[in-house]
Amino acid sequence: MTFRxxxxxxxxxxxxxxxxxxxxxxxxxxxxxxxxxxxxHELWDETGARYVDFLAGFGTNCLGHSPAALIEALQxxxxxxxxxxxxxGPQSAAAELGAAFAERVPSLPLAMLSLSGGEAVESALKxxxxxxxRHGLVYAAGGFHGTGFGNLSVMGHARWRRPFAPLxxxxxxxxxxxxxALAGVFRKHKIAAFLVEPIQAEAGVAVPPDGYLLxxxxxxxxxxxxxxxxxxxxxxxxxxxxxxxxxxxxxxxxALVLGKALGAxxxxxxxxxxxxxxxxAAYGALWKFDLxxxxxxxxxxxxxxxLAVLRILDEKxxxxxxxxxxxxxxxxxxxxxxxxxxxxxxxxxxxxxGISLGASEARSLLGKVxxxxxxxxxxxxxxxxxxxxxxxxSQPASQEWNVLKLTPPLTIEDAQIDALVGAVxxxxxxxxxxxxxxxxxSKRFAHQVxxxxxxxxxx
Ligand SMILES: Cc1ncc(COP(=O)(O)O)c(C=O)c1O
Numbered sequence: 509m510t511f512r513x514x515x516x517x518x519x520x521x522x523x524x525x526x527x528x529x530x531x532x533x534x535x536x537x538x539x540x541x542x543x544x545x546x547x548x549h550e551l552w553d554e555t556g557a558r559y560v561d562f563l564a565g566f567g568t569n570c571l572g573h574s575p576a577a578l579i580e581a582l583q584x585x586x587x588x589x590x591x592x593x594x595x596x597g598p599q600s601a602a603a604e605l606g607a608a609f610a611e612r613v614p615s616l617p618l619a620m621l622s623l624s625g626g627e628a629v630e631s632a633l634k635x636x637x638x639x640x641x642r643h644g645l646v647y648a649a650g651g652f653h654g655t656g657f658g659n660l661s662v663m664g665h666a667r668w669r670r671p672f673a674p675l676x677x678x679x680x681x682x683x684x685x686x687x688x689a690l691a692g693v694f695r696k697h698k699i700a701a702f703l704v705e706p707i708q709a710e711a712g713v714a715v716p717p718d719g720y721l722l723x724x725x726x727x728x729x730x731x732x733x734x735x736x737x738x739x740x741x742x743x744x745x746x747x748x749x750x751x752x753x754x755x756x757x758x759x760x761x762x763a764l765v766l767g768k769a770l771g772a773x774x775x776x777x778x779x780x781x782x783x784x785x786x787x788x789a790a791y792g793a794l795w796k797f798d799l800x801x802x803x804x805x806x807x808x809x810x811x812x813x814x815l816a817v818l819r820i821l822d823e824k825x826x827x828x829x830x831x832x833x834x835x836x837x838x839x840x841x842x843x844x845x846x847x848x849x850x851x852x853x854x855x856x857x858x859x860x861x862g863i864s865l866g867a868s869e870a871r872s873l874l875g876k877v878x879x880x881x882x883x884x885x886x887x888x889x890x891x892x893x894x895x896x897x898x899x900x901x902s903q904p905a906s907q908e909w910n911v912l913k914l915t916p917p918l919t920i921e922d923a924q925i926d927a928l929v930g931a932v933x934x935x936x937x938x939x940x941x942x943x944x945x946x947x948x949x950s951k952r953f954a955h956q957v958x959x960x961x962x963x964x965x966x967x
Contacts (some may be wrong), residue, residue, distance in 0.1 A: 515963045516542045516554060535961030538893035538952065546573035549917055549924060551901065560916075560924050562895075562902045567709075567741055567860070567915035569773035571820060578774050581816035582809060590808040601815070602806030608818050609781050612750060615760055616781035621806040625740035625767030626654020628778035629703070632763045633658050634800055635782060636701035636734045638790035644699040645676070646733075648684040652710035652907060653703065653738055662703050665907055684708055685716045687723045694731045701734035701763075702727070706752035709741040709915075712908030713855055713862025722758055734786065740767040740778070741860070745821050745918050748831030748858030755857070762786060770814045777810040826918040830858040837861050837914065837925050844933035850887075850945065851936065861914040862905065863932070865891065888912050890949050891935065898931045 515523075519542060523531040534540055541553040549572050551559045561569065571578060590601065602621055610617040620631040633645060647653075647662035654660075660669050661676035669675060680697060682689040684704070693699065702724060708714040721737075728735035737759075742752035743766045753759040763786070767778035791797055804810075821827065838854050838861055845851045845863075852864040865887040888904025891912050895902050905911045916924070939945035 518542045518554075519963045531963055535959075535963035536953070536956045537889050538956050538961050539896065540961040540963040541896070548572045548574075549920055557899070559896065559899050559901045560928065562900055562914045562916045562920075562928055564915055564917045565773045566768060566903075567746055568768040568771070570744060570746070570769035570826070570918045571772050571817070572917040572919050573773065575772065575774075575820075577820055578772055578813060578816050581812055582774065585809050585812040590812075592808045593804055594808070595803075599806045599808065599811070601808040601811035605779075605806075605811040605814050608815055609779065612818070613764060613781055615783065616764055617784055618782050618787040620780040620782070620787075620800065621811070622778045622780070622802060623776040623804055623810070624654065625738075625765070625778050626656050626659045627802070628740065628765045628767050628780045629653045629662075629738060630656055630658045631780040631800060632703065632734075632736045632738075632765050632782075633662065633701065635763060635780065635786060635790050636736065638796075638799070639786045640700045640732065640734065640789075642698045642700040642733075643678045644693075644697040645679045646690065646693050646697075646699055646702045647679065647681055648704045648708065649681040650684050650711035650714060650907060651703075651705050651708050651738070653740075684711070684714055685720050687720060687727070690724055691727055694727055694733070699731060699733040701736050703736045703738060705738045706742050706755075707747065707857060707860060709860060709913065710906045710908070712864060712905040712911030713860060713913060715855055715857065721753070721756055725759060725761070728762070734762040736763040736765065737761040738765045740765055741915075742857075743767075744769040744817070745827035745830050746858055746860050746915070748827055748834060750821065750827050752857070770817060771810060772813065772817045775810045775813045777814045779814075821918075824919070827858070830918045833916075833918070833920055833922070833925060834858040834861060836922060837929065840926060840929035841932060844929055845936060848936055849941070850939065856914075859914070859916055859918060859920070863891070863912040863914070865910050865912065884910055886949055886953060890952065891932070893952075894935045895928075895931055898935070900928050900931055 519531050543551045544554050545552045549561055551561055606619040609619050622628050622631055637643060645662055649664040651663050653663050657672065657675060660672055661679045664681055680693045682693055704724060706721060725735045737753055739751055744750065749755055751764065753761060762783055764781040770779060771777040791799060838856060841854045841863060850865055852866045855862050888909040888911055892902045892904060902912055902914055905913045
């Protein structure tokens with residue numbers, strides 16, 4: 509690997525000591541910037557350029573960056589000199605957090621605490637096996653649930669799974685939204701749980717057909733399996749309700765998985781909420797109370813931050829704000845991009861929004877093939893980089909690069925939404941037909957691959 513034109517020190521050290529390929533990819537795709545400060549809805553790079561954050565740590569920074577109210581809560585907890593990591597007595601902040609969850613979801617009064625979303629998914633999978641005594645797990649293809657062995661066993665996409673195979677046995681994929689396929693798996697196998705996201709964020713903000721989640725829950729109940737909702741990305745106000753399942757009357761999961769926004773980007777906190785009888789069945793005896801956990805699970809500072817997040821979401825009515833702001837964002841995009849030949853769909857709920865790019869209108873077969881291939885590989889990245897150049901941070905969905913995903917802080921302002929809509933409109937407005945877009949995309953990526961982009965890092 510060579511550095512051509514004196515890359516910033518952070519990029520150089522990152523490449524040398526953390527993840528060389530990541531720095532190469534950033535440069536090649538055109539993301540070559542070092543961000544040095546973040547406050548509110550904005551970040552600044554080392555040249556002083558300012559960016560509005562429509563990624564927000566994949567929705568983690570639900571209150572924006574460095575939110576004063578959270579920092580106050582953290583400082584207060586530090587000033588109290590609480591025992592932070594404690595294993596020889598009740599953890600008072602963890603207990604408060606469990607109680608705060610139970611107030612909000614009374615059917616799930618037990619909380620298993622952890623640090624990352626992936627760990628919280630693992631908690632749910634282990635709970636299901638331990639509580640039911642069965643092995644089988646069903647999951648919706650296309651979903652994203654983390655990068656541990658258990659997580660990878662219940663999600664699709666060969667690129668993510670292949671290097672780590674063999675994964676857990678008895679895990680069955682069904683197409684997202686296909687209730688007959690799910691029923692088929694239940695007929696054939698003994699199943700401990702079905703794991704699903706209410707909206708598959710990383711699969712390109714995939715919204716299931718009406719009635720799907722309720723029907724899946726009914727199947728789970730009929731077959732004695734747990735119905736597990738992964739709300740790591742959709743939870744905590746993102747979709748316009750505190751939890752996405754609350755949009756559907758009658759939905760009543762057996763386990764609810766939370767992460768990301770629970771620590772609001774300040775400290776890592778995740779949780780798996782469940783029913784009393786399931787927790788009892790899995791861990792409710794002297795010989796098994798400690799079979800699941802980790803050293804930092806339930807640490808006081810993280811729990812205090814999570815408690816403050818829950819309180820602020822309520823006090824500022826941020827789920828409601830996400831609903832109206834999300835509508836403004838989707839409506840704005842739909843109006844701006846109506847009839848655009850390369851925009852298939854604007855979709856999502858609340859402030860979880862996807863712009864699906866592709867050959868909606870390409871007339872020739874060649875056009876369809878070229879746009880199909882390009883949109884799968886680079887369109888989303890291309891649009892994200894063009895937006896970055898206009899001062900907006902965003903990313904395509906990690907499993908569907910043809911969908912640009914927008915997950916700004918729930919506190920994002922109307923003017924910032926309108927500015928983003930304007931920028932997307934301007935950028936896509938330059939390309940009413942295919943050839944100039946294909947030429948631009950190809951030229952940019954060829955140049956960036958050759959030069960290493962702004963980081964100047966070449967393989
Ligand atoms: C729905 C969902 N579940 C689980 C995870 C894994 O969370 P983490 O990266 O904190 O392990 C993610 C991360 O993007 C996610 O979107």
